[in-house]
Amino acid sequence: MTATNAPRKPKSAEPEPDDHDEPDTGLPQLISLRSDPDREIKRVPLFEIDDTEYSIPVKVEVNDALEYLHIGRTQGQEAQIDFMLGLLLGEEGYAALRAFRGLTEQNLMDVIKACRKVMTGSVRGPKDRQPKR
Numbered sequence: 001m002t003a004t005n006a007p008r009k010p011k012s013a014e015p016e017p018d019d020h021d022e023p024d025t026g027l028p029q030l031i032s033l034r035s036d037p038d039r040e041i042k043r044v045p046l047f048e049i050d051d052t053e054y055s056i057p058v059k060v061e062v063n064d065a066l067e068y069l070h071i072g073r074t075q076g077q078e079a080q081i082d083f084m085l086g087l088l089l090g091e092e093g094y095a096a097l098r099a100f101r102g103l104t105e106q107n108l109m110d111v112i113k114a115c116r117k118v119m120t121g122s123v124r125g126p127k128d129r130q131p132k133r
Helices: 062-075 077-099 105-121
Strands: 043-049 052-057
Touching: 043 077, 043 105, 052 077, 052 105, 062 077, 062 105, 077 105
Parallel strands: none
Antiparallel strands: 043 052
16 A cells, blocks of 8 residues: 555535535525425225225325324314314215215224325335334
């Protein structure tokens, strides 16, 4: 092994610049949000009533998930569940579920659990998501 006498590059006390060329002023940068009118929402079947299938989205919009959290904090769990079921099942699906005379408590709990899993998946941060073992 051969040693070289090349001068070492001194470590800078200043942080590396971000991806943009603007100097860090310590002030928040403007975050520009844009709507995507061509965005499609993928849905999957969740339950059926008398051979009519009802579906829910695979993923929920983050703003809807934030609203879900806000309703839970300000109005309570019952209002939160009502909002979630209305949003995910849609007007027709939620009305059909409420009108079905054969609905059991277990049926309702299964629907709520499936909807809650989709809803809360949109508000968890990367640290909250644990890999499956």
